Amino acid sequence: MTNNNTLTQTKERGILIVLSGPSGVGKGTVCSALRGRTEDLIYSVSATTRTPREGEREGVNYFYRSKEQFLSMIEKDELLEWAEYVGNYYGTPKEFVVKTLDEGKDIILEIDVQGALTVKQKFPEGVFLFLLPPSFDELESRIIGRGTESEDVIADRMKAARYEMELVKHYDYAIVNDQVDLACGRIQAILTAEHCKRERFMPAIQKWLEEVY
Amino acid sequence: MTNNNTLTQTKERGILIVLSGPSGVGKGTVCSALRGRTEDLIYSVSATTRTPREGEREGVNYFYRSKEQFLSMIEKDELLEWAEYVGNYYGTPKEFVVKTLDEGKDIILEIDVQGALTVKQKFPEGVFLFLLPPSFDELESRIIGRGTESEDVIADRMKAARYEMELVKHYDYAIVNDQVDLACGRIQAILTAEHCKRERFMPAIQKWLEEVY
Numbered sequence: 001m002t003n004n005n006t007l008t009q010t011k012e013r014g015i016l017i018v019l020s021g022p023s024g025v026g027k028g029t030v031c032s033a034l035r036g037r038t039e040d041l042i043y044s045v046s047a048t049t050r051t052p053r054e055g056e057r058e059g060v061n062y063f064y065r066s067k068e069q070f071l072s073m074i075e076k077d078e079l080l081e082w083a084e085y086v087g088n089y090y091g092t093p094k095e096f097v098v099k100t101l102d103e104g105k106d107i108i109l110e111i112d113v114q115g116a117l118t119v120k121q122k123f124p125e126g127v128f129l130f131l132l133p134p135s136f137d138e139l140e141s142r143i144i145g146r147g148t149e150s151e152d153v154i155a156d157r158m159k160a161a162r163y164e165m166e167l168v169k170h171y172d173y174a175i176v177n178d179q180v181d182l183a184c185g186r187i188q189a190i191l192t193a194e195h196c197k198r199e200r201f202m203p204a205i206q207k208w209l210e211e212v213y
Numbered sequence: 214m215t216n217n218n219t220l221t222q223t224k225e226r227g228i229l230i231v232l233s234g235p236s237g238v239g240k241g242t243v244c245s246a247l248r249g250r251t252e253d254l255i256y257s258v259s260a261t262t263r264t265p266r267e268g269e270r271e272g273v274n275y276f277y278r279s280k281e282q283f284l285s286m287i288e289k290d291e292l293l294e295w296a297e298y299v300g301n302y303y304g305t306p307k308e309f310v311v312k313t314l315d316e317g318k319d320i321i322l323e324i325d326v327q328g329a330l331t332v333k334q335k336f337p338e339g340v341f342l343f344l345l346p347p348s349f350d351e352l353e354s355r356i357i358g359r360g361t362e363s364e365d366v367i368a369d370r371m372k373a374a375r376y377e378m379e380l381v382k383h384y385d386y387a388i389v390n391d392q393v394d395l396a397c398g399r400i401q402a403i404l405t406a407e408h409c410k411r412e413r414f415m416p417a418i419q420k421w422l423e424e425v426y
Contacts, residue, residue: 006347007346007347007391136218136220136421140425162422162425165418168415171411174409174413175409178221188402189403190405190406190409192398192402192403193386193406196403198381201387209378212353212375
């Protein structure tokens, strides 16, 4: 914090931003847009057991691991969270996140609501953002779809949406995704504000108070 | 919050921002600069018993009151805080602040550290910002001045600065005033972030959750 007695609005330690929200709300789109406009923000790279696709690179798109390696990471508690989809494992390596934060850099993790809550248990000091649809009408019409689904399917989806929406209570901020640009601006503002939290300055101020008397 | 089922990133109720910090840190300069770049922010108008100066206007620069009127405002608890300087009273009328917040507008109050703490007792839901000098060296050289003051005067000023700096612990955010422009940007970001606080969306979300089942 202090360097030559200077007070800086940064970056002894980075901030972990977790961007989540209900299915289909546009987490991926917002996260990609942020990449284009925020140089100082690192994007968490997931580990996966799936095969790299054409053009994908190790450590950029994913960390590619064998199933044995992945299961060993789970066992050694090296993942902040993990899940299995259609036979492949996906997870968030803790080491990459911790290393980035230790270097004083902020890191963003885009993840579903269930994964986010797991991360919160291991990383309560993270800043948890819940992306909201522009309106409940929009949310409902996404659930109802083109009207070709059975009532049962729609009821199941509504139940899932309700469940996901209830989890907002565990989050610090809610971001309306009315326009991707506006949503990105809000996330950047939150990052700036979090760096201004008073607690971050207490060690430097405490040190000065002790030195002057 | 909701209008036609729409979720908006605003402004059922405004936010009270209290900008404070040690003497000489540049609160007034930062506040004036903010005025130039933030249209949506209302500036709290103080009441005073001093005579209007050339060009000053009632309700713009100050609310001008007689001493009797001012003392009656104190008695009726119509001021968030007040103080007396060189024979004149100055204070913050509660009504103007509450009216502005009720209209969904944000309001900023620039005030010394002692006054800010009084405001916090009456308005704990306010957002309290502590402006910091760019470095402790700068703070100390301001205290020491041009070297023409006696040791006693300097010791008194140091004591006052220490006291003011200790009060940072009651604030939500700390803003380094390294450049006025940067300080203003941080304050605007904090305002945006505060409007994204999850709590502000809970009534609308709760209402939807109750309606869909």
